[in-house]
Amino acid sequence: MLTHLCTTILCVIHVLPVINHAKGKEGTDQEMAQYRERIKSMFYHAYNSYLENAFPYDELRPLTCDGQDTWGSFSLTLIDALDTLLILGNHTEFQRVASLLQDTVDFDIDVNASVFETNIRVVGGLLSAHLLSKRAGMEVEPGWPCSGPLLRMAEEAARKLLPEYSDNGESV
Ligand SMILES: *[C@@H]1O[C@H](CO)[C@@H](O)[C@H](O)[C@H]1NC(C)=O
Ligand SMILES: *[C@@H]1O[C@H](CO)[C@@H](O)[C@H](O)[C@H]1NC(C)=O
Numbered sequence: 273m274l275t276h277l278c279t280t281i282l283c284v285i286h287v288l289p290v291i292n293h294a295k296g297k298e299g300t301d302q303e304m305a306q307y308r309e310r311i312k313s314m315f316y317h318a319y320n321s322y323l324e325n326a327f328p329y330d331e332l333r334p335l336t337c338d339g340q341d342t343w344g345s346f347s348l349t350l351i352d353a354l355d356t357l358l359i360l361g362n363h364t365e366f367q368r369v370a371s372l373l374q375d376t377v378d379f380d381i382d383v384n385a386s387v388f389e390t391n392i393r394v395v396g397g398l399l400s401a402h403l404l405s406k407r408a409g410m411e412v413e414p415g416w417p418c419s420g421p422l423l424r425m426a427e428e429a430a431r432k433l434l435p436e437y438s439d440n441g442e443s444v
Contacts, residue, residue, distance in 0.1 A: 312360055319357075322349050328376055344385035344394070346377050346429070352393050354401040358408050366408040370401060374421050379428045387436045390429060398426035 299307075318332075326332035326339030330348035333340055342348070350369055357366040402422035406412050413419050 315356060315360060319353055322353075341383070343389035345381060345383045346379070346385075346390070346394050347373065348389070348393055351377070351397040351401075354397055355404055358401075358404045363408045366401075366404075367410055370405060370408075370410065370422060374425065377425065379425075379432055385432075387433055390433060395426050395430045395433070398422050398429065402426060 322332045322339075325337050327350060328347045329339030330342045330344065330346065331340060332338075332349065351373060354366060354369055354373075357369065399422075402420050403417055405420065405422060406416065413421075417423070
């Protein structure tokens, strides 16, 4: 059965620091390696299932095994997964996805989007991916980290949210 993708990715984010903290107390190197492998396989189970069944939609629906747009229409899960790919050491996939997103994601569309989710996952995800792109072996523009394609995407998404923060903006 497919695990809910977001839960798994959030789990990776939250479980890693706990395991690091445990190191030196009880965990042997062998145990640590086992945890690491387990987290990696959980991530790839969710990640590959999303790519196979749900991309380019925002999220995977685990029971019907298809995709749907939930918080906008920005391939949210893929943007969300970028920094995790780098943390897990997968530079080639990071590079492939960073280029793919530049070609496929369009913020100039008429959809209802969640301001909160777009802020933390789309703007935040693109900013972190932009900053990590050099470490992932991508060629960066002169002027990086103050310029770059992922930074421009983050800025475009953020600009769409600005009316929400004006005096007469309605809460979404
Ligand atoms: C990176 O991710 C892709 C897609 O899941 C996978 O095919 C590839 O084997 C991974 N590479 C490494 C080094 O883990
Ligand atoms: C967004 O949601 C509002 C309120 O439910 C609805 O009136 C509007 O048609 C929706 N817009 C789009 C583009 O889906």
